[in-house]
Amino acid sequence: MGKVKLGEIIVVNPREVWNNEERDFTPWLAENIDLVSSTIGIPIAVEQIEKRVGNYELDIYGKVEGTDKTVIIENQLEQSDHRHLGQLITYAAGLEASIIIWITPQVTDEHKTAIDWLNSISGDKTNFFLLRPEVIKIDDSKPAVRFQLEASPSDFVQNFRDAIEDEEAPRHIFRKWFWAEMFKFLAKDGHAWAEGRRTTKDSWISSSIGKSGISVNVSMAQGARIRVEIYLGHPEPEKNTEWYNLLLANKDDIDSVFINEQVSWEALDDAKSSRVAVYCPYQKELVETDTEARNKLFTWISNNMKIMREVARKYFK
Known part of the structure; x- marks a missing residue:
């Protein structure tokens, strides 16, 4: 039996795929929201991108499909930082969001700890997720994206699905x-x-x-x-x-x-x-x-x- 030849997995800098966060990454994310939905286990319906909240603009605003529960997404193409964390909390408060998602390709330990802490002090109606998009290629293939779940509430998915089913x-x-x-x-x-x-x-x-x-x-x-x-x-x-x-x-x-x-x-x-x-x-x-x-x-x-x-x-x- 001959040797099996396998391709080499190459991790790509997201900036090579999306040059600009607002013009490139956010619209792509809205069009491919099912990738986020499958990662957290909850279906999301996008309603608006760059939604005005006070003096700021939220990247993506939506709902959990079939409910009136608000979903907000703040995304970036650089390492997680305090500014985006602050904006995320501001948007969550202003829109009374149920699902709060932060997407960043580089997650620092302190920001992961912050999301875990927010989940620990929040009730069942408010839930924070931290996702890391990973862009990969195999040899010379086109780039593909997979999301890694870095932080989420414990026992969230089943409890939330049960709540949705109760509203049927x-x-x-x-x-x-x-x-x-x-x-x-x-x-x-x-x-x-x-x-x-x-x-x-x-x-x-x-x-x-x-x-x-x-x-x-x-x-x-x-x-x-x-x-x-x-x-x-x-x-x-x-x-x-x-x-x-x-x-x-x-x-x-x-x-x-x-x-x-x-x-x-x-x-x-x-x-x-x-x-x-x-x-x-x-x-x-x-x-x-x-x-x-x-x-x-x-x-x-x-x-x-x-x-x-x-x-x-x-x-x-």
């Missing part, structure tokens, strides 16, 4: 089933963002385009309709107005890319948020029982999500 309600069963089936369909139809997504009992799901305050969503709208939308939800209303007007100025071009669809232009109350959307009616019972009808609806969602994401990226690079 019968009306959420259809939503969780529908989203799970949709994610599987979309992942096979070329939507990388849907791969590995966990289901939720919320009436909507979001996909990030890498820009704070803008997402492309699928929602269960009133009147037994499914809505696919570009959602403008920046905390500063004037920003949403600016973005909506930018899209509106290109209304003819945007309308023209949606074949056989009536585009709905919705500047919402007080311009706190706005959307550009298309709608499709559906029958819940038919979707549950008829595979052909279900796949027809999923195909409609897939096609229009692709278009919405292309439009959003075109005007909000």
